[in-house]
Amino acid sequence: MSKFYLSLTIFTMLIIMSACGENSDPSSVETESSEGNNDAVEAAGDEREGWPETFIFGLLPIEDQGELMKRHEPLISYLEDELGIDVEFYNATSYTALIEAMANDHLHASTFGPFSYLVAHERADAEAFAIPVSEEGGTAEDIYYYAQMITLEEHNIDALADIEGQSLAYADPASTSGHLFPKAMLINELGLTLDNVDEFPSDVVFSGSHEASLYSVLNGDVKTAGVCSTCIELVFERVEDHENFDQLKVFHxxxxIPGGPYVIKGDLPDSFKQAVKEAFLTMGDSEVGQEFLEANEYHGGFFEIDHDTYDVVQETAEALGMSPEELLE
Structure with missing residues (x-):
């Protein structure tokens, strides 16, 4: 009997020891698993270190701000989903305001015209990373657009030389296609100089945007204006009912010109800049992203670019003898 109890005691102790061993193993596994999760979280945290809590994106003032905001609303939802942070728009009244806001860390990214981008690159450490293409299935050649001179048929303006003595509207002092390229055309093709180019028309005004310049011509406030080809295409639906729309023509x-780039501030973390770039380059894969592309007629999505794309614009600025300070005036 004593041998029986002794065996039973030993058997019981073995069961208890086995149970304790089993209980300790999950504890050990759980600890290792927990440590693994913490490492993953810390790794993700390291990758996103320095990211802004809210991504501030500036809007280029090429048209009515209400319409601009409406067309860009899907971009907020898309970027918030892709980046995992809040996104807000920064509304500016001029290229200069956008540049100064970026230089003073009030916004992280924006769109710019080619010339204003050069200023933003120098003044605000802006880096070009992508450019939209309007043609579906477009190629690298489709990143270019044109500065156009517009008028009404009734004014009998058919060439640059006919601008002499007529009123002329530019969009913004730092606008590539709405001011600087049109002015360069007058200088290069008519033999004018920086000293007398603004005296060639009877009057020169700055409307503030391409759309405002278009309306200035349609309403008869000025005889001619310099505008961007793609910007005007965006607003045709809103102006086609204007009584003078049928008289509108492009005469030069x-x-x-390489289109206006999407840019980001250079001193942001590389991981954040890469995430933003990838979000734009793959926008067509998202339903919400596609909504933004369609609303803005970016049917070809975005192409990757860099600063070298704007060498031709830099050369034009130098040909005009215009410094960044003069571009902002």
Whole structure:
């Protein structure tokens, strides 16, 4: 009997020891698993270190701000989903305001015209990373657009020389296609100089945007205006009912200009800049992203670019003898 109890005691102890061993193993596994999760979280945290809590994106003032906001609303939802942070728009009244806001860390990214981008690159450490294409299935050649001179048929303006003595509207002092390329055309093709080019028309005004310049011509406030080809195409539906729309014509066009870039501030973390770039380059894969592309007629999505794309614009600025300070005036 004593041997029986001894065996039973030993058997019981073995069961208890086995149970304790089993209980300790899950504890050990759980600890290892927990440590693994913490490492993953810390790794993700390291990758996103320095990211802004809210991504501030500036809007280029090429048209009515209400319409601009409406067309860009899907972009907020798309970027918030892709980046995992809040996104807000920064509304500016001029290119200069956007540049100064970026230089003072009030916004992280924006769209710019080619010339204003050069200023933003120098003044605000802006880096070009993508450019939209309007043609579905477009190629790298489709990143270019034109500066156009427009008028009404009734004014009998058919060439740059006919601008002499007529009123002329530019969009914004730092606008590539709405001011600088049109002015360069007058200088290069008519033999004018920086000293007398603004005296060639009877009057020169700055309307503030391409759409405002278009309306200035349609309403008869000025005889002619310099505008961007793609910007005007965006607003045709809103102006086609204007009584003078059928008289509107393009009488001169520039050489190809690289389109306005999407840019980001250079001192942001590389991981964030890469995430933003990838979000734009793959926008067509998202339903919400596609909504933004369609609303803005970016049927070809976005192409990757860099600063070298704007060498031709830099050369034009130098030909005009215009410094960044003069571009902002």
């Amino acid at each position: 066009e520039s050489e190809p």
